[in-house]
Amino acid sequence: MRARLLLLLLCFLPSLIASRDDSHDSSSDSDDDEACPSLPLSDHLLEFYIGGKWVAPTPLTAAADDETTTTTNSSSFQTMNVINPSTEESIATIALGSLADTNAAVQAARDALSTWSQQTSIPERIALVEQLLHIYDQRQEEMAQLISAEMGAPLDFAREAQVGSGLYHIEQFLQAMEYFEPEKLLPGVIMHDNDNENNPTTLIFQEPVGVVALITPWNWPMNQVTLKVIPALLVGCTCILKPSEVAPLSSLLFAEMIHQAGFPPGVFNLVNGDGVGVGTQLSSHMHVDMISFTGSTRAGKLISQAAALSNLKKTSLELGGKGANIIFADIVDDGLQDIVKAGVWSCFDNSGQSCNAPTRMLVERSIYDTAIQIANDTIHGDDIVFRPAHHEGDFYGPVSSRVQYERVQRYIQLGMDEGATLVAGGLGRPDGVTRGYFVRPTIFADVTPDMTIMQEEIFGPVLSIMPFDTEEEALEIANGTPYGLSNYFYTRDKSRRRRLAKSLKSGMVEINGIGADEGAPFAAVRASGNGREGGLYGLEDFCVIKVVSGM
Ligand SMILES: *[C@@H]1O[C@H](CO)[C@@H](O)[C@H](O)[C@H]1NC(C)=O
Ligand SMILES: *[C@@H]1O[C@H](CO)[C@@H](O)[C@H](O)[C@H]1NC(C)=O
Numbered sequence: 287m288r289a290r291l292l293l294l295l296l297c298f299l300p301s302l303i304a305s306r307d308d309s310h311d312s313s314s315d316s317d318d319d320e321a322c323p324s325l326p327l328s329d330h331l332l333e334f335y336i337g338g339k340w341v342a343p344t345p346l347t348a349a350a351d352d353e354t355t356t357t358t359n360s361s362s363f364q365t366m367n368v369i370n371p372s373t374e375e376s377i378a379t380i381a382l383g384s385l386a387d388t389n390a391a392v393q394a395a396r397d398a399l400s401t402w403s404q405q406t407s408i409p410e411r412i413a414l415v416e417q418l419l420h421i422y423d424q425r426q427e428e429m430a431q432l433i434s435a436e437m438g439a440p441l442d443f444a445r446e447a448q449v450g451s452g453l454y455h456i457e458q459f460l461q462a463m464e465y466f467e468p469e470k471l472l473p474g475v476i477m478h479d480n481d482n483e484n485n486p487t488t489l490i491f492q493e494p495v496g497v498v499a500l501i502t503p504w505n506w507p508m509n510q511v512t513l514k515v516i517p518a519l520l521v522g523c524t525c526i527l528k529p530s531e532v533a534p535l536s537s538l539l540f541a542e543m544i545h546q547a548g549f550p551p552g553v554f555n556l557v558n559g560d561g562v563g564v565g566t567q568l569s570s571h572m573h574v575d576m577i578s579f580t581g582s583t584r585a586g587k588l589i590s591q592a593a594a595l596s597n598l599k600k601t602s603l604e605l606g607g608k609g610a611n612i613i614f615a616d617i618v619d620d621g622l623q624d625i626v627k628a629g630v631w632s633c634f635d636n637s638g639q640s641c642n643a644p645t646r647m648l649v650e651r652s653i654y655d656t657a658i659q660i661a662n663d664t665i666h667g668d669d670i671v672f673r674p675a676h677h678e679g680d681f682y683g684p685v686s687s688r689v690q691y692e693r694v695q696r697y698i699q700l701g702m703d704e705g706a707t708l709v710a711g712g713l714g715r716p717d718g719v720t721r722g723y724f725v726r727p728t729i730f731a732d733v734t735p736d737m738t739i740m741q742e743e744i745f746g747p748v749l750s751i752m753p754f755d756t757e758e759e760a761l762e763i764a765n766g767t768p769y770g771l772s773n774y775f776y777t778r779d780k781s782r783r784r785r786l787a788k789s790l791k792s793g794m795v796e797i798n799g800i801g802a803d804e805g806a807p808f809a810a811v812r813a814s815g816n817g818r819e820g821g822l823y824g825l826e827d828f829c830v831i832k833v834v835s836g837m
Contacts, residue, residue: 323676325377325435326428328538332365332381334558335541337394338551344386366531366560371438371684371691371723372674380534383557388526388567391555395497395524396573398552403494403522406550411520412463418547419456422540426453429508429539434675436533437504438684438723439636441676447636452508455820458804459516462822466521468492472833491832494522495600496575498828499568501561501589503581504533504686505639505745510604511540513808513819514578518828519553526555526574528564530581532687561585569593576600576828580641583743583768583813602827603815604641604808606743607771610764611644612754612786614777615652617798622653625776626660628799630749632774634727637685638694638747641814642772642794646733646740647751648760654753658709658731661751665710665727672716672724684723685746691723694746698728701739706730706750735763743769757782765791770812772796793818 333340343363363384367376383391402411422429426449434444472488498518502510511527518525529537541556557564565585569577569592576599579589583605593599611629613622626647633643649657671681685691698713711728727747733740739750754760764773772794775786787795793809794802805821818827 323431325431325535326539327378327432327535328542330538330542331378331535334381334383334387334391335545335554335556336387336391336552337397337555338545338549341390343381344384344390346384364563368436368532368535369687370435370675371686371688372435372676374688374721374723377435378535380531380538380558382531383528383559383564383567385567387557388559388564388571391526391557392497392499392568392571392573394552394555395526398524398550399497402524402550402553403496406522408463408466408468408520411522412460414547414549415456415460415516415520418543418549419453419460421543421546422452422456425539425543429536431676432535432539433507433533436535437507437686438675440673440681440683441678442680443636443683444675448506449508451506452512455509455512456516458821459512459520459825462805462825463520465822466492466825468521487835487837489834489837491834492521492826492829493832494518495828495830496523497573498523498525498576498578499571499574500525500527501565501568501577501579501581502527502529502537504530505636505641507533507536508540510580511537513824514580515540515544515554517819517825518578519549521825521828523576523828524553524555526557526568528557528559528568531558531560534558565589566592569599570596572597574599576602578602578817578827580604580817582606583815586815600830602817602819604810604817604819605771605813605815606745606769607641607643607810607814608646608741608743608767608769609642609644609772609774609792610646610648610760610790612648612760612764612773612775612777613650613653613657614757614760614775614779614782615650616778617776618653620776620778620798622656623660625799626657627664629774630661630664630729633749634682634747637683637725638727639685639690639745641743641745642808644772644774645744645749646764647749648754648763649751650760651753651755654751658751661729661731661749662709665729670716670727672719674722682724682727685725686723688723690746691725694725694744694748697739697742697744697746697748701728701730701733701737701748701750704737704739705732706737706739707732709751711747735766741767757786761786761789765789768813771810771814774799 330340345362364382368378430445434441500514569589586603586605673681675683709729711726733750770792773790773792807818807823
């Protein structure tokens with residue numbers, strides 16, 4: 287769920303391994319007792335942003351026939367605690383929306399649509415996004431603290447990678463607007479000279495889809511919010527954002543920024559809620575024209591179903607992944623050490639919570655044992671430091687929630703039960719850690735393609751390594767899951783590069799560690815979804831085409 291960040295992360299992550307002295311300090315009890323700094327929480331935790339205003343949730347208890355019970359109070363709507371995964375403590379309480387709140391937000395977006403899409407010019411919309419970029423830039427530190435507290439990213443990592451990804455995407459969409467054509471001649475038609483009557487007149491309009499609902503996950507909060515909100519607004523859609531209820535604090539700040547930037551009322555709306563409630567209400571809403579969702583394949587299927595059965599709204603889905611990282615023996619002279627270490631850290635960064643992580647390392651048999659040694663040394667060679675996420679410096683943070691912690695434990699147990707060799711890590715919290723959802727970065731070797739840990743997305747720091755003998759075999763294993771997000775391979779053989787790039791069934795293929803250029807979309811196929819996010823393709827994903835002739 288991050289487009290171009292791999293290179294940035296690879297530079298950043300190896301330094302997460304600190305010296306043994308540091309690690310001794312970090313596991314002492316005094317650290318646990320240290321109070322978290324106070325957070326720059328929104329004043330609107332129990333409200334939603336609808337029609338340009340912060341509004342209280344619609345009371346659930348208000349009876350239509352009883353004029354006296356119109357008082358609202360905090361027990362008249364559903365609430366939920368936001369848990370800091372480093373401390374397992376509640377840091378905020380948010381309101382969860384009901385159908386009435388969802389309907390109000392959709393109505394506000396509909397009311398704003400025709401003015402925003404047809405009466406504002408592209409330069410006006412660009413100017414507002416530039417203003418938002420300026421505010422986002424000014425308020426980066428608040429954003430970093432909120433993301434770090436809500437989903438457990440170490441503070442410096444939150445500043446650099448998490449908040450940085452939002453800055454990157456906003457800038458990159460503004461650049462891509464230079465190439466966006468709201469209207470163009472049908473490609474391939476030839477204009478005849480001097481004969482206006484017979485000139486082809488077919489135009490292609492790329493029009494905003496309309497009212498779009500945006501459902502975002504907790505693992506890269508601002509990465510996903512900016513990948514959806516910014517292109518939707520730039521092409522002229524109006525939107526309703528439902529951020530993950532696990533990590534809603536960053537999005538409340540984002541809504542404040544939208545307000546501060548001066549976007550017209552109703553163009554952007556935010557309703558907090560869970561998938562079963564607001565998520566389902568949005569995906570099945572008759573007046574929502576498109577749903578853009580990033581999250582699990584399981585939820586993506588439910589959303590597609592609800593979208594189809596309501597009004598056949600357009601869907602854009604970025605779902606799970608199970609990336610293969612195929613390492614051929616012909617690459618050894620280019621530095622096997624660096625390649626394997628990079629593969630390990632790309633799998634473990636953000637506590638393993640990235641859908642494009644290369645979680646399956648396939649190594650040609652002649653270099654298999656060496657690769658395992660290097661992977662093992664990457665984890666054992668220095669002690670990895672675990673700390674509560676609000677600390678500064680380089681260390682490893684928790685996974686985002688208890689649910690996620692238990693899920694990862696279950697997969698580690700399955701890996702052992704199904705006969706994989708546990709090389710590093712394993713069950714339970716890291717040594718010396720007594721609270722928080724900290725997982726031991728875990729490496730399995732000698733896995734086979736049919737094992738559950740090779741088939742299902744774990745979404746935690748668990749790497750599976752296995753050997754292969756031929757290119758055909760590696761390709762078959764790589765393509766042997768339902769997913770199709772991102773695959774990686776290393777080889778010096780040019781014709782093999784082309785063959786594999788063509789044959790791998792995924793939206794993205796990265797060769798020899800060279801990440802895609804700025805403006806490239808994050809693309810998914812098969813059970814990973816159908817989305818194209820980022821750059822020009824990301825703008826066009828929020829458009830429908832209209833064919834106009836005879837104008
Ligand atoms: C708040 O709402 C609850 C449940 O609807 C009700 O029992 C209670 O009396 C209300 N409190 C106030 C102060 O209005
Ligand atoms: C991994 O490294 C540890 C610590 O150095 C060592 O005890 C263990 O045997 C190694 N495992 C493998 C499979 O090489």
